[in-house]
Amino acid sequence: MRTSRPISWRRAEGRRGHGKVIGGIATSHVPSIGGAIAKGLQQDPYWKPFFDAFDPIHDFLAREKPDVAVVIYNDHGLSHFLDKMPTFAVGAADEYKNADEGWGIPVVPSFPATRRCRGTSSKAS
Amino acid sequence: MSYNWNIPGTPVFGGDEARKGYALNKMCFSFNDKANRDAFKADEEGYMAKYNLTGEQKDAIRSRNVLQLIAAGGNVYYLAKFAGIFGLSVQDIGAQQTGMSLEDFKAHLVAQG
Numbered sequence: 133m134r135t136s137r138p139i140s141w142r143r144a145e146g147r148r149g150h151g152k153v154i155g156g157i158a159t160s161h162v163p164s165i166g167g168a169i170a171k172g173l174q175q176d177p178y179w180k181p182f183f184d185a186f187d188p189i190h191d192f193l194a195r196e197k198p199d200v201a202v203v204i205y206n207d208h209g210l211s212h213f214l215d216k217m218p219t220f221a222v223g224a225a226d227e228y229k230n231a232d233e234g235w236g237i238p239v240v241p242s243f244p245a246t247r248r249c250r251g252t253s254s255k256a257s
Numbered sequence: 258m259s260y261n262w263n264i265p266g267t268p269v270f271g272g273d274e275a276r277k278g279y280a281l282n283k284m285c286f287s288f289n290d291k292a293n294r295d296a297f298k299a300d301e302e303g304y305m306a307k308y309n310l311t312g313e314q315k316d317a318i319r320s321r322n323v324l325q326l327i328a329a330g331g332n333v334y335y336l337a338k339f340a341g342i343f344g345l346s347v348q349d350i351g352a353q354q355t356g357m358s359l360e361d362f363k364a365h366l367v368a369q370g
Contacts, residue, residue, distance in 0.1 A: 163337065163347045178363065209334035213286045214275050231289035234341030 154196055157189055161206065163235065170237035270332050278330020281317070284308035285335035294342050323353045 165182070168174065174183040210230055212218070227242040262269040275282075284305065287293040297304040305315050317325040321343070326336055337347050352362035 167346065178367070209282075209286055209332070209338070210289060214279065214282060214332070232291060233289050233338050234291065234294050235346075236341075236344070 151200060154198055155192065159186075163208075166237050167235065268327050270327075274330050275332070276330075278314070278332060280308050280310050281314040281326070281330055282332050282335040284310060285331070285339045288335075288338035288342060298342065323350050327354075 168176070168179050168183075173179045207221075210233065212221070228240070229242060230239050232239050262271070268274075270278075287308070288297065301318070302315075305318060310318065311329070314326075314329040314331075317329040317331070318339070320326075323336065323340075326339075327333075333347070333350065337350065340346070340350055348362060348366075349359055351366075352359045355362060355365070357365065
């Protein structure tokens with residue numbers, strides 16, 4: 133996907149390569165996972181098989197040290213309500229502070245963008 | 258008239274249900290924020306009236322019954338925030354939907370793989 137950029141910006145930066153995609157990580161997600169993490173239940177017999185599967189992922193991230201993570205997630209009625217429900221939306225702000233939803237677990241900490249691409253597209257998170 | 262998806266034991270949340278349950282889901286969406294959850298706990302009837310819930314939806318909220326809330330047009334993503342007021346999780350919702358205890362429901366999930 134190409135973002136439109138002012139020509140002066142492109143020239144000023146010279147011929148820079150696009151970022152290199154080094155991998156994609158997908159996971160199933162249910163609200164109870166967040167609760168399990170918050171309560172430190174990763175070694176609990178019920179949860180251990182699920183969380184053990186992330187060990188290779190942790191190793192990969194520690195080894196590769198990506199500098200940008202494009203995080204795609206389901207809103208699940210946190211930001212969007214039924215009156216405005218786009219199939220896909222891109223965040224371009226410096227940080228997001230989600231509501232706590234009453235689950236009793238910590239909210240996602242702010243991850244200010246280390247680099248903001250003009251137009252649409254990725255945000256460090 | 259709602260579209261009949263004809264999936265046994267499975268109410269589907271589509272456009273018809275979204276329109277039917279709008280007020281109920283809008284109220285539950287407000288429970289994202291603690292101030293609203295506290296206001297509801299302080300005065301449930303007044304809070305429901307503010308969101309113009311239908312009689313059926315008010316009865317469902319008073320009952321705390323998930324199947325009744327779904328029949329009134331509730332969507333699980335918003336009902337989950339209502340359940341959170343009582344310290345219940347989505348697994349608790351699932352257990353109630355299937356008529357199992359929470360532990361039986363969790364065992365059922367594990368058995369599914």
